[in-house]
Amino acid sequence: DQFGFACDPKVSENIALYKEEAVFRKRVISNVSYNVILALRKGETFDGQIVVTFDLKNAQFEETVLFLDYQGEGIKDLVINGEAIDETEAFVGQRIVLKRSFLKPGETNTVSLTFKSKYKNDGTGAHHFTDPEDGNEYVYTQFEAFHCHRAFPAFDQPDLRAALKLRTLSPEDWNVISNGLEQGLVNPDDVKAKDILKGLNQDIIDAYDGNYKVQDYNETPRIAPYLFAFIAGPFDFIERKEIIPGREEPLLMRLYFRKTLRKDAERVQEFMFAPALKGIHWYSDFFGFDYPYEKYDQIFCPEFKFGAMENVGTVTFTENLLYRGKELSELDITRLVNVVLHELCHHWFGDLVTMQWWNDLWLNESFATYVSYLCMSVEDSLWEQSPNLWVNVNSYKNWGYSEDDLVTGHPICKQAPHTDSADDMINGITYGKGCSFLKQLYHLIGNDTFSEATKIYFRKHQWGNTTLKDFLKCLDEANDKFPKKTEEIIPSQWAETFLNTRGANILEAKFEGDELVITQEISEYSDGLREQKVDILFFNEDFEKEVQTVLTSETSKTVRVKVEDTNKKYFILNHGDHAYFKIILSEDTADFLSKKLSSIDESLDRTLVWRGVQGMVKTRKLKSTVYFDFVTNNIPTESQSMVIESTLQTAGMLVGSYIPESKFREICSKTFETLYDLVINDNRDNLKSTLVNSLFTFLSSDEHVKLAITWLEAGHLLDTSGNEIKNTDLSDTQKHTIIRCIFKKSLHSDEEKEKYLENTLGDDKSDVATNLRLSCEALSPNADSKETVWNKITNVDSGLSSYERAALMGAFFNRDAAEIVKPYFKKYVAHVKVCADIGDRNYTSQFITLTAPGFDYDDEFIQSLQDVVDEFKTNVTYESYSRTVSKVIGTLEVNRKIKDYALE
Numbered sequence: 001d002q003f004g005f006a007c008d009p010k011v012s013e014n015i016a017l018y019k020e021e022a023v024f025r026k027r028v029i030s031n032v033s034y035n036v037i038l039a040l041r042k043g044e045t046f047d048g049q050i051v052v053t054f055d056l057k058n059a060q061f062e063e064t065v066l067f068l069d070y071q072g073e074g075i076k077d078l079v080i081n082g083e084a085i086d087e088t089e090a091f092v093g094q095r096i097v098l099k100r101s102f103l104k105p106g107e108t109n110t111v112s113l114t115f116k117s118k119y120k121n122d123g124t125g126a127h128h129f130t131d132p133e134d135g136n137e138y139v140y141t142q143f144e145a146f147h148c149h150r151a152f153p154a155f156d157q158p159d160l161r162a163a164l165k166l167r168t169l170s171p172e173d174w175n176v177i178s179n180g181l182e183q184g185l186v187n188p189d190d191v192k193a194k195d196i197l198k199g200l201n202q203d204i205i206d207a208y209d210g211n212y213k214v215q216d217y218n219e220t221p222r223i224a225p226y227l228f229a230f231i232a233g234p235f236d237f238i239e240r241k242e243i244i245p246g247r248e249e250p251l252l253m254r255l256y257f258r259k260t261l262r263k264d265a266e267r268v269q270e271f272m273f274a275p276a277l278k279g280i281h282w283y284s285d286f287f288g289f290d291y292p293y294e295k296y297d298q299i300f301c302p303e304f305k306f307g308a309m310e311n312v313g314t315v316t317f318t319e320n321l322l323y324r325g326k327e328l329s330e331l332d333i334t335r336l337v338n339v340v341l342h343e344l345c346h347h348w349f350g351d352l353v354t355m356q357w358w359n360d361l362w363l364n365e366s367f368a369t370y371v372s373y374l375c376m377s378v379e380d381s382l383w384e385q386s387p388n389l390w391v392n393v394n395s396y397k398n399w400g401y402s403e404d405d406l407v408t409g410h411p412i413c414k415q416a417p418h419t420d421s422a423d424d425m426i427n428g429i430t431y432g433k434g435c436s437f438l439k440q441l442y443h444l445i446g447n448d449t450f451s452e453a454t455k456i457y458f459r460k461h462q463w464g465n466t467t468l469k470d471f472l473k474c475l476d477e478a479n480d481k482f483p484k485k486t487e488e489i490i491p492s493q494w495a496e497t498f499l500n501t502r503g504a505n506i507l508e509a510k511f512e513g514d515e516l517v518i519t520q521e522i523s524e525y526s527d528g529l530r531e532q533k534v535d536i537l538f539f540n541e542d543f544e545k546e547v548q549t550v551l552t553s554e555t556s557k558t559v560r561v562k563v564e565d566t567n568k569k570y571f572i573l574n575h576g577d578h579a580y581f582k583i584i585l586s587e588d589t590a591d592f593l594s595k596k597l598s599s600i601d602e603s604l605d606r607t608l609v610w611r612g613v614q615g616m617v618k619t620r621k622l623k624s625t626v627y628f629d630f631v632t633n634n635i636p637t638e639s640q641s642m643v644i645e646s647t648l649q650t651a652g653m654l655v656g657s658y659i660p661e662s663k664f665r666e667i668c669s670k671t672f673e674t675l676y677d678l679v680i681n682d683n684r685d686n687l688k689s690t691l692v693n694s695l696f697t698f699l700s701s702d703e704h705v706k707l708a709i710t711w712l713e714a715g716h717l718l719d720t721s722g723n724e725i726k727n728t729d730l731s732d733t734q735k736h737t738i739i740r741c742i743f744k745k746s747l748h749s750d751e752e753k754e755k756y757l758e759n760t761l762g763d764d765k766s767d768v769a770t771n772l773r774l775s776c777e778a779l780s781p782n783a784d785s786k787e788t789v790w791n792k793i794t795n796v797d798s799g800l801s802s803y804e805r806a807a808l809m810g811a812f813f814n815r816d817a818a819e820i821v822k823p824y825f826k827k828y829v830a831h832v833k834v835c836a837d838i839g840d841r842n843y844t845s846q847f848i849t850l851t852a853p854g855f856d857y858d859d860e861f862i863q864s865l866q867d868v869v870d871e872f873k874t875n876v877t878y879e880s881y882s883r884t885v886s887k888v889i890g891t892l893e894v895n896r897k898i899k900d901y902a903l904e
Contacts, residue, residue: 003203005074005116006087008094014841015094016418017069017146019357022157024065029155031055031108032162032222036152037197039204040170040232042137044119045073046126047204050152051112058106066103067095069149069156071125072117077201079112087113096153114201117151121801122842123305125150126230129801131302133260133765138233140301140316142309145358145426146419148225159356159465161222166230167196168215169208176232177256179312180217181294188212218294220312222463224354229311231299236262240273244280246290253277256299257322260766264322265300268336272298275337278382279344282375287348288455289462298340302767303803306426308339310346310368317343324768325732327689331645334376334386341372353458356465358422362412362499363471365426366434369396373435374442388642390604393435394577394611395646400432401582404504405618406890408883409525412437413468413499420841420880436580437498443533443578444494445475446485453478472496486533488551494531497554501527506619507534507552507573508584516561516571520552523582529554530580536561537575538568541592543599547575572605572612584621585612594630598637606638610647617658618894620901624658628667632674636682641690648675652697656854657891660899664815664855668700679728680719688727692717696737705745708738712760735760736772744779744816753780771807778811783820786812790824793851794831796843805843809850818856825853829864836872836881845884852888854895862896865889 001007035051052068071094078085080102090097096113103109119128119139124147129138141151149156168176176182186192193214197205205212220228236259241250255272257265276296284290293313304318321336349371350364376382376389383389403409412434416422442450456474457466472492479491503526509518516536520529531554539545546568550561570589574581585593593600593609600606613630616622631651638644651671659667675695682691699708711717712735717728730738742748742756757776761769778789792798793808800808813821828851835844853861869885872878 001074003116004076005114006076006091007074008070008072008091010093011071011073012840013094014420015071016420017157018418019416022159022357024061025155025157026159028057028059028061028066029054029160030057032155032160033165034152034154034162035165037167037200038152038169038230039200039207040139040168040174040176040230041207042171044128045116046119046139047114047116047207048152049077049112049114049200049204051110052153052155053108053110054155056103056105056107056109061100063100064097066098066100068098068111068153069146070094070096070115070153071150072115072152074116075113075153077112077114079110081109081111094149113153114204115152120150121303121799122840123303123802124842127301127303129302129767131258131260132767132770136234136259138235138258138302140231140299140304141229141311142305142316143228143311144226144309145361145422146226148228151230154225156225158224158226158354158358161224161354161463161465163219163222164228165219166217168217168230168232169197169205169212170215170232171208172211172213173234174213174232175235175237175256176215176230177235177297177299177314178217178230179220179223179228179314181252181313183216183218186214186216188214190214221292223312223351224465227310227312227351227354229309229314229316231256231301231314231316234259235299236265238265238269242277244277244291245284251280251291252295254295254297256297258300258302258319261300261319261322261324264324267328268322271333271336272340275340275376275382276344278379279341279372279375282379283345283348283371286371286375286451286454287458288451289348289352289458291347292352292462293347296344303801305802308343310343310350312347312351315343325736326693326734327731329645329690329693330386330388330642331392334389334392334642337382337386338372338376338389338392341375342368345372345375348454348458352463353461354465356467358416358419358425359414360467361416361422361425362430362434363466363468365430366412366438369431369435370438370442388603388640390577391607391640391642391646393439394604394607395650396428396432397436397577397580398432398611398614398650399428400434400436400580401428401504401615403428404433404502404523404525405894406887407525408887408890409502411500411502411527417876417879423841423845424880424883433504433580437495440498440532440578440580441491441495443576444486444489445479445491446482449478449482449485449491452481468496468499486551489531489533498530501530503527504580504582505530506584506615507579507581508586509536509571509573510586511563511566511569512560514563514566516563518550518552518559518561518573520557520581529557532579532581534573534579534581535575537572537605538563538565539570539600540568541570543601544568552579552581572600572608574608575605577604577608582615582619583608583612584615584619585609590616590622593634595633597634598639603640603643606640606643607646610643610650614650614654617654617898620898623902623904624654624660624898625663625667625902628655628659628671632671635674636678639684639687641687644687645690645694648694648697652694655698657895658898658902660903661815661855663902665701668698669704672698672700672704679717680725685727692728692734696734699737699741702745702747705738705741705747708741709756712738712756732768736768739772740775740779740811743776744781744811744814746781746816750780750782767803771804774804774807775811778808779814779817781817781820786817786820786824790827793847796838796840802842802846805846806850809847812851813853813855815855821853822856825857825861826864828853829861829868832865832885833868833871836868836878841880844881848884848888852892854892857892857896862889862892
């Protein structure tokens with residue numbers, strides 16, 4: 001280009017790294033380090049210089065097979081071991097080829113170059129965001145799984161751990177945070193600045209016109225490239241220093257956030273700092289390894305793609321966890337604290353010890369998910385804050401069940417032929433099912449053996465990379481040190497079978513005399529029977545109870561339990577929720593509990609009943625319409641807010657998926673009326689907020705929307721006589737829900753709708769307000785508006801961020817515009833097919849998943865999607881794409897069968 005950069009003609013393509021390529025690089029390369037100077041700017045691009053050093057084994061390989069990954073705008077000044085290289089020849093296909101003839105086998109090699117990168121707006125690489133409230137610009141990175149090279153050149157694979165020495169230039173009003181602790185700001189005219197910027201091209205410095213600041217950072221330990229991070233912008237922050245095990249100096253802990261979000265951050269800070277400190281103490285003891293990094297920063301990032309990311313010492317969080325615009329519930333607090341502890345746990349499982357390749361991603365995610373909840377359950381202050389946390393864990397498990405019910409389900413330890421496969425594994429099986437596997441393992445071997453296995457693991461593999469077999473060896477070694485809790489089980493053999501097979505089997509039981517006969521049915525996509533330790537809660541009509549335990553078999557479908565007291569004829573399988581089975585309630589138990597569920601004293605057992613009833617719907621043993629009778633009969637007597645909120649959130653998702661179109665309005669209205677009556681008449685103030693929030697989930701009919709508009713105008717809920725209901729002031733989230741309902745209906749003119757919107761938002765210019773406007777645009781039942789929105793969401797170069805695009809995509813197909821959107825079913829399929837060759841994989845996955853219509857689809861629609869899959873499934877290049885489409889097909893087919901059964 002005009003500045004001398006060699007540009008890659010394939011920069012916009014989706015190019016994956018294959019496992020074979022990674023294995024080769026690991027075989028010949030070691031001792032990698034990166035010395036990087038980043039010139040971070042406002043606008044669309046940033047520059048930098050990098051020096052990569054690595055040892056090269058004295059091995060034979062072809063001339064052009066070794067390369068650095070880089071998906072950037074351009075490079076120049078490429079030098080390999082002191083020799084200038086033609087960048088135009090070396091840089092192509094998102095790879096900087098390191099020809100063998102320029103390298104020194106058996107020695108340390110050096111590669112240096114200048115690069116220019118572009119900020120992204122899809123939540124990967126270096127994401128750029130402009131705050132609509134004050135115009136400030138913010139940048140943060142998201143490098144997992146294969147996105148470090150979207151910011152700067154790297155050997156972008158988890159087992160080529162490297163040290164990062166970073167220096168930055170940035171605008172004067174920006175804070176720049178990274179993995180290493182800052183060594184202090186330096187002004188441009190300070191003599192130290194010249195030392196820090198030594199070797200940097202003067203034209204990069206001159207572009208700032210003297211208005212910049214310089215920062216130097218401590219070098220990191222050797223960590224995986226996907227764990228590098230830099231976050232930049234005029235962030236505000238709260239700081240604490242705390243004493244932790246293993247060091248005399250206090251640990252620096254900071255919470256960063258956008259300037260416009262200080263109030264929100266201050267509200268949640270107690271759930272960020274205190275749990276992290278508790279977690280550091282508990283993990284250090286449980287793992288036998290002290291927290292190994294020099295600081296612990298937590299940063300709320302706008303438009304963040306995931307819940308959070310465990311970058312070493314620099315954890316990034318979605319701003320959704322600020323819960324802006326709503327009162328914090330027990331479920332909100334539980335989720336927030338768990339995410340904090342989950343990411344902290346990764347600093348051992350994932351950061352200190354990293355999986356060798358992405359097929360063992362579960363070693364990171366499953367452990368962080370389960371052990372973080374385990375920490376919450378045994379640390380008194382955390383348990384008191386979240387006494388129903390295992391209810392939330394069950395929601396994770398349900399995510400796993402949903403994935404296992406599809407043809408795209410896979411073992412927890414899934415083969416990953418390339419990096420696109422790694423992105424696919426960030427799903428309910430890796431998190432929910434993996435967490436369930438560890439909960440069952442803990443139940444089988446006990447706390448001491450489980451803890452000892454992790455201690456051995458970290459002693460042996462600290463600062464290294466591992467596979468499943470490494471973990472299993474540690475498990476066996478620990479198991480030999482303590483008395484066996486379950487004699488029949490050899491943990492490593494049991495674990496390997498569980499991790500390498502797919503599916504979730506069905507468990508149901510019935511009485512035969514004084515025996516309970518438990519049957520394990522193999523599900524459609526399951527690989528076979530599973531051996532698991534299952535607790536059974538027996539109880540009678542007076543709810544007197546006892547627990548018995550059984551071990552299911554991997555060779556026989558049935559096991560028999562001698563019942564100690566046959567008067568206790570009702571039972572709940574999987575008491576304690578330790579096993580990973582889809583539980584079917586017996587007819588007698590389901591009938592008995594249909595209006596008495598609240599009489600079961602443990603919230604987790606009640607939740608298991610709810611899941612059991614949902615399981616009966618999914619296996620078509622119970623009509624979905626009857627399930628909602630169970631909801632309206634039992635929610636009024638439920639005493640725990642988390643059970644109510646979790647159950648009704650699930651019900652809110654299921655009503656759109658499982659209820660036939662002819663019954664949809666009726667079910668929504670009935671559920672709404674039940675909850676509205678509770679809000680008016682229930683005197684339990686501790687549940688009022690939860691019930692009100694849940695009420696809005698079922699706001700659907702014209703009559704109820706008109707009622708909600710009177711609440712919007714009053715600022716709070718009104719009873720049937722128009723009187724204020726105390727303690728029901730509308731939150732911003734609730735107001736926004738009403739506005740969305742106004743826009744998707746045809747009760748008002750466009751001008752009236754806009755007036756409601758602007759009166760509600762006032763001078764709110766936040767990103768939340770922006771996205772509300774976008775979703776309202778997409779919801780509008782207007783043919784011209786629909787066409788405009790369709791053109792936006794099908795244009796990959798629209799300029800919208802992935803966050804903004806999601807607001808449009810998720811609202812496009814809605815029931816109130818059913819006739820208008822009918823022609824777009826075929827357009828959806830046509831664009832899905834086009835997506836196969838769109839280089840932006842993030843866009844492709846987002847469009848296929850979020851825009852998929854969930855109602856009024858027929859056999860022809862599903863078959864047309866299947867035809868697309870069949871066309872591309874034989875080509876490994878399209879594996880991830882085909883999998884995404886197949887998952888949509890599977891979900892629609894499951895939902896349709898449930899809807900059809902409800903009408904029989």
